[in-house]
Amino acid sequence: MTRAALAAKAPEERRERIMLATIAVVRERGFAGTRVADIALEAGTSQGLVLYHFGSLAGALAACLTMLEDEFYDDFAQHLAAENGPVERLRFMAELAAGRGAAVGNWGLWLELWARALRDPDSRAVRESQDRRWRTVLRRVVDEGVADGSFSPSSAAKSVLRLAALMDGLAVQLALNEPGMTTRKFTELWWDSAVLELGITEPAKRGKTPR
């Protein structure tokens, strides 16, 4: 099996490996610093193959973008569904955004994506879609909380906008590891804001608030 079997499922697997390599390199060097040669090296293939599969460096980067997007979202949606009520869900979102699960190490990528979105339509589309997804979920959780009486925002729409924006803003500090900003502080600050915005009374049960 060894040689033959490996080669057999190679094409698709190879393609995948290149995409993963692309993400890895972009994480390390950033979009601007990513070269075809780096990707090939990381993936253990030739430069030619990268171009063969994705047509151009830009193509590879684009593929990596959409992959990232889906990866993050799938992971997230799955875990969110496991939570019980709106308060727990909200708490989960706060913790996830701060750096649990698939978000780990991704904020840096988002920062780059934002900058890129200023000029590159593909990046803009990905960023927009990602953002919309996130806000939609947040909105749903808030509505759920309003329905069952846990939340009482003066305006759900505005609260969602602000809470989403606050996350982005806190994320900048986290990504640039501003002295004093930590995962815990991120969660705490955001959660306090959510309490204020939504008038949450019931304390969150999930996660170790302590310390």
Added chain:
Amino acid sequence: MTRAALAAKAPEERRERIMLATIAVVRERGFAGTRVADIALEAGTSQGLVLYHFGSLAGALAACLTMLEDEFYDDFAQHLAAENGPVERLRFMAELAAGRGAAVGNWGLWLELWARALRDPDSRAVRESQDRRWRTVLRRVVDEGVADGSFSPSSAAKSVLRLAALMDGLAVQLALNEPGMTTRKFTELWWDSAVLELGITEPAKRGKTPR
């Protein structure tokens, strides 16, 4: 005077012109897309001169960064001092950040700066200093308000952190002109948050909140 005088003060003036050109080009093309040739063209000089004055493209970009920083801050501090009380000052900050004065067209640059700061120490330093300045001023205004009874935050430090972060987050949307995000909405959303955070009772007098 014409020819001679112009040439006389030329060196310094030329240098300045190159810096301004650099800012202009960076605004238009972004950091990554800025070439020495673009700067030279915009400044009406040769590529050689750009390198002569700043040593390298990176040097020119760095110079433009610090210039930007000072430019923004000076303009800002001057206007802020003109406002009367803490509520007015806060309101002024909300409006300025949303796009008045020197901030116009700068949010895109900030986004780029954040991304750059992930890897470039110079950019990181500028961003950090800029951020600290802004938060310091915000803190001062808040303290002032606490002192004269206009504000009553549960924690001044946390409120300042959150309000500053919220601005950055809203700025992302504004810079990428997310459909639905406008200068007015920016101000409105942020101001509502400030009211909530600081427990402001007195309505803001400044600025045309109306339509």
Added chain:
DNA sequence: GCGTATCCTGAACGATGGTTCAATATGCGC
């Protein structure tokens, strides 16, 4: 077994763009 389509490689090509440099101009003290 044979031919064809898919995969894959490594080297070479070519464009782009930062940097160097020799030559020239300009202002300025003497």
Added chain:
DNA sequence: GCGCATATTGAACCATCGTTCAGGATACGC
């Protein structure tokens, strides 16, 4: 006016990639 220091230029240089390409290997239908 003479020279020296500072500015300024434009062209040439050269490193760095992205991309192309001609050639092989591999799988697969017939």
